[in-house]
Amino acid sequence: MNTLQINNLTKTYPNGVKALNGITLEITNGMFGLLGSNGAGKSSLMRTIASLQEPSSGSVLFNNIDVVKHPHEIRKQLGYLPQEFGVYPKISAEKLLNHLAVLKGIINHKERNAQVTALLQQVNLYQHRKKAVHTFSGGMRQRFGIAQALLANPQLIIVDEPTAGLDPEESNRFLNLLSEIGENVIVILSTHIVEDVKNLCPKMAILADGEIISQGNPTDLVKHIEGKIWTKIIPKKDVDSYQKTYDVISIKLVSGETQIRVWSEQQPEIGFEPIVPNLEDYYFATLYNHNNLKG
């Protein structure tokens, strides 16, 4: 069993932005979803765990090895798919993966070829192996990204917003691939897409303003708000007044009509229907409460 222990982690950038503010988490094998809106601190946390940047304070231990003190140790066991992969050199996918495998320390030629072939097959890019990655579609690039992250059998895999910008089919394909990677390693999926976490992750946390504001099993978390979420279709012009009167956790357009969801112990007023809440409602309700507490 692998264990990642994050203790009281903070990160303040030189420009004064406090991106992480006392993060404490323990993560073991399986898929862990890290949900948060833009700017919540997800990438800052991922980069710190991946030893690509140092925290301002606190510690990250992977199987009791201090990531900050021994970055080389962690990098040997890490597979990382960053949000932005940068520019790809104009060489074939196969050659690029081979090159990255050398950098990962797979020096035995035979072993390297075998791993590159197996990974290209696993991510369904074998038939495209002679094409350059910069000519790939977004989904193909992400699948290539996961192939490079899987080189050298990492025990800790970090994927940062991997489905952003993918169409639903490519996104599905990518997530299925991720879920196959195995129960025997830690996979941290950082995303703002609630559905992805709901479908894949038995454990999750919500990050906001650099803090963990909730964590647990998605199904258990949703139980906390059962019977407390109400919905109503309202005229668009009334949104403001409903927001002033009730705890409106989300506003959505449904078939061109404005639907609000409200957190309330009992029916807020005639016309509100109770709904069976989902993880998205939990996420919005948690963010709503957090922002309210902030004032």
Ligand SMILES: Nc1ncnc2c1ncn2[C@@H]1O[C@H](COP(=O)(O)OP(=O)(O)OP(=O)(O)O)[C@@H](O)[C@H]1O
């Ligand atoms: N290198 C940096 N220097 C200064 N500020 C930074 C740096 N990187 C991130 N930030 C700031 O830190 C905060 C958290 O950013 P971060 O990228 O970690 O969030 P995120 O949850 O990954 O968001 P997104 O989904 O938009 O990438 C933001 O306010 C961001 O502007």
